[in-house]
Amino acid sequence: MTALFIPLAIGPWQIVLIVLVVLLLFGGRKIPELMRGLGSGIKEFKDASKDENEETKHVEDKK
Incomplete structure (x- = not known):
């Protein structure tokens, strides 16, 4: 099972x-x-994420 362990730390040599x-x-x-x-x-x-947040705030303000 330890063979499936993949370390997430990327060092300078890997880069x-x-x-x-x-x-x-x-x-x-x-x-x-x-x-x-x-x-x-x-x-x-x-930009799309920002627009979505603004639309959500606008809808919440109407309630």
């Missing part, structure tokens, strides 16, 4: 390994495009 794998898979030219897309997706998610 370096992940970066190297991403570089090998996508290449240096694709990474800025991927990060730009990720950033815009996060921004849209935050």
Whole structure:
């Protein structure tokens, strides 16, 4: 059962390994495009979450 235990702590060597794998898979030219897309997706998610909170407050104020 202990073989199924996966530690959640990520150290610096694991981060370096992940970066190297991403570089090998996508290449240096694709990474800025991927990060730009990720950033815009996060921004849209935050905006939608903010809009939802404002709508919820507006509905609660009407009650």
